[in-house]
Amino acid sequence: MLRTNVLMTAPVMAFLMCGTAQAALTVDQVWADLQAAAVSGGMKITVATEVPGDRELTLNGVTIAPEGEPAIATISEVSIVEQEDGSVAFFPGEIKLQITGPANVVINHEELSVSAFEDAGGLGYGIDADSLNVLVNVVDGDSTFDGNFNLISVGGRYTRGLDALGMEMSADQLVYDIKQKDPALGIDGAQISDTADLVMTGELTLPEGIDLMSLQNSAAFAEAVRAGLGVSLEMTQGISKGEMTDNNPMLPMSMVFTAEPGVTSVTMNADEFAVATSVEGMELNLRPPMVPAPVNASTGAFVLGLGMPVVTGEEAGEYGFELKLENLVLDEAAWGMIDPTAVLERGPLDLALDLGGEAKIDMLDLIMAGEADTAPAVMPELQTLDIRALSLKALGAVATGTGAFTFDNSMVAMGGPPLPVGTADVRLEGGNKVIDAMIKLGVITEEDAMGARMMMAMFGKPEGDDVLTSKIEAREGGSIFVNGQQIQ
Known part of the structure; x- marks a missing residue:
């Protein structure tokens, strides 16, 4: 059975002042429960003075610290x-996080209030603020980091269901300004960004007997995941605009960008780890070094996704990878620098890659083995690979492919590779046209082109005007055939 009382870290407590009260929502009961919750999480809340009033309590000089350690x-x-509605509201003053090391963090706010309300698994909490401002300053020798983060018109809810903790948060605007220097790494840069309409939802599953404060190392984290710890997050955003500057003397660069609305999601539990991000489109203005004019580019949709099993046991789990970039367009000034006579076709570039399959793996065991510098107890096994889509359209040529393979893992234990068995079908249209254009542009010579055409003829079968197809077969024992001809 999953526990639903909150075991929170000190920064979360400082930010939301949330607790685990299970009784009626009175000031005294909520305050007592907050202190009890801190103790259960390995923390201690102390105050300089308590000033009681009519249905209210004012705490001055609040500090939050791990038991027996300095305040953080x-x-x-x-x-x-x-x-009046039966909830209890918190109105905090200035918040400072005392992070161990060279960092200083200060949280300022306008009209911040945190309210407690009854929820299915205990108390839920709501947060509202006109603005939240987080100032981060790090000085570590010659390395510095200064960040100013502003959230405008913030709202959110924290709830405790019977099986998981839930979180919702939104902000009309996120603005940040970052400056960073590290001479040893050659870093000297700045970033500013302005993003509209942020919405984030999440869920945390805490197994019974697991405290968040106890997850101080990889072993504790792995044990918690095996016991049922899980996290899922999804964030959507509106239009984002910003600038990036890198003053590295070897390769200075600046960029101005606009990103259309997008979505990012993360899931992590004992069954799977998955991350996906997508954006409807982007516009970029780049100023590379030694280039007389800025380079402008725009894209349509961009998608990147990765999913993999975490702990599979005897049954294989599914994995996948997706990459998609639609309608990448360079402006005429950019093309003019690489192709001034307009030899190459200047149409949009499209890229799509969609892979999937099944594998046996224990990611938690791999992490522990890596830290201990030992061999994992169970070696990962790739079972299948499906090339669901492979497509590249550029310079007037189009390459596509699909395929499906299974893998023989009998040699893996002896240090050998998994051997594929299966077929892939590949099609190339316009390859010779691109080679001809490269010759005119002076990128390759006639001799180079002859070698490229011979390779294409060796592995491709003509299917029309400047169209080649190939069937690639991987057979048992490690042999490889292309269009029926053995090449390995």
């Missing part, structure tokens, strides 16, 4: 006030 968060004051 302070709040100048917190007013806890009972509301």
Whole structure:
């Protein structure tokens, strides 16, 4: 059975002042429960003074610290006030996070309030603020980092269902300004960004007997995941605009960008790890070094996704990888620098790759073995590979492919590779046309082109005007055939 009381870290406590009260929503009961929740999470809340009032309590000089250690968060004051609707609201002052090391973090806010309300698994919490401002300053020798992050019109809810903790948060705008220097790494750059309409939802599953504060190393994390720890997050955003500058003397670069609305999701549990991001389109203005004019580019949809099993056991789990870039277009100024006589076709570039299959793996065991510098208890096994889509359209040529393979893993234990068995079908249209254009452009010579055409003729079968197809077969024992001819 999954536990639903909150075991939170000190920064979360400092930011939301949330707790695990299970009784009626009065000031005294909520405050007592907050302190008990801190203790259960290995933390301690102390205050300089408590000033009681009519259905309210003011805490001055609040500090939050791991038991027996220095404070890692302070709040100048917190007013806890009972509301007419039966909830209890928190109104914190300035929040400072005392992070171990060279970093300083200060959280400022306008009209921040946090309210507690009854939920299915205990108390839920809501947050509202006109603005939240996070200042981060890091000085570590010659290395510096300064970040200013602003969230405008913030709202959110934290809930506890019977099986998982839920979180929802939104902001009308996220603006940040970052400056970073590290002479040892050659870093000297700045970034500014302005993103509209952020919405984030998430769910955390905590197994019974697992405290978040106890997850201090890989072994504890792996044990928690095997016991049922899981996280899922999804974030959507509106239009984002920004600038990036790198003042590296060897390769200075600047970029101005606009990104259309997009979605990012992350899932992690004992069954799978998956991350996916997509954006409807982008516009880029690049200023590379030693280039007389800026380079402008635009794209349509961009998609990147990766999914893989975490712990499979005897049954293989599914994995997948997807990459898609639609309608990449360079402006005439950019083309003019590489192809001033317009020899190459300047149509949009399209790229699509969709792979999937099944594998046996224990990612948690691999992590532990890597840290211990030992061999994993169970070696990963690739079972199948499906090339669901492979497509590249560029310079007037189009290449496509599909395929399906299974793998013989009998040699893996002896250090050998998994041997594929299966077929792939490949089609190339316009390859000779691109070679002719490259000759005119002076990129390759006639002799180079002859070698390329011979390779294409060796592995491709003519199917029409400047169209080649290939059937690639991987057979048992490691032999490879192309269009029926053995090449290995």
